[in-house]
Amino acid sequence: MLPQFRIGYGYDSHEFKRGIPLIIGGVTIPHNKGLGGHSDGDVLLHAVTDALLGAIAAPDIGSLFPPSDPQWKRADSTVFLREALKRVASVGYELVNLDSTLVLAAPKIGPHTAAIRERVAELCGIAEDCVGIKAKTPEGTGTDNAAIAHVMVLLQRVLSSTDDLEKEAEEDLDDILTLIGPRAT
Numbered sequence: 001m002l003p004q005f006r007i008g009y010g011y012d013s014h015e016f017k018r019g020i021p022l023i024i025g026g027v028t029i030p031h032n033k034g035l036g037g038h039s040d041g042d043v044l045l046h047a048v049t050d051a052l053l054g055a056i057a058a059p060d061i062g063s064l065f066p067p068s069d070p071q072w073k074r075a076d077s078t079v080f081l082r083e084a085l086k087r088v089a090s091v092g093y094e095l096v097n098l099d100s101t102l103v104l105a106a107p108k109i110g111p112h113t114a115a116i117r118e119r120v121a122e123l124c125g126i127a128e129d130c131v132g133i134k135a136k137t138p139e140g141t142g143t144d145n146a147a148i149a150h151v152m153v154l155l156q157r158v159l160s161s162t163d164d165l166e167k168e169a170e171e172d173l174d175d176i177l178t179l180i181g182p183r184a185t
């Protein structure tokens, strides 16, 4: 029987580079540098995508969208997130909530937290109060020229109809009867 809940964890890091826009959580943030990488460098959406894929034990973002494939050059990272959400739904789960921590020296994320939360909630199809966005500076880690994202997600199993519930109850009963069967004979 599929578990009722699943958790997932995602991590990503990207290096700051001049001459490209800074996009975090699907929001363009004014800054003199952006995040390099093969796609649009959205470190937060990549970590959310990997957390979702990890929760259902699917292949990770790098396996599904290889950086060596030219079609993902400067790609909009919402494409990766949508594929992960589609896979979550296809195996019978839905996202309950997510929590994230960004680690970067600059720019300050505080003024953009509300916009990022709103966009991530919209992209994930969950309420804004189910999206945690936290940011820290990389004190003592020597990663001032990078942005890092940690994300955790909780998924719950979706039961599409009462038929599913009845079928599940029957299966549970069968399991119990199998267990007690030998003693009864």
Ligand code: MG
Residues within 6 Å of the ligand: 012, 013, 014, 037, 041, 042, 043, 046
């Ligand atoms: Mg990435």
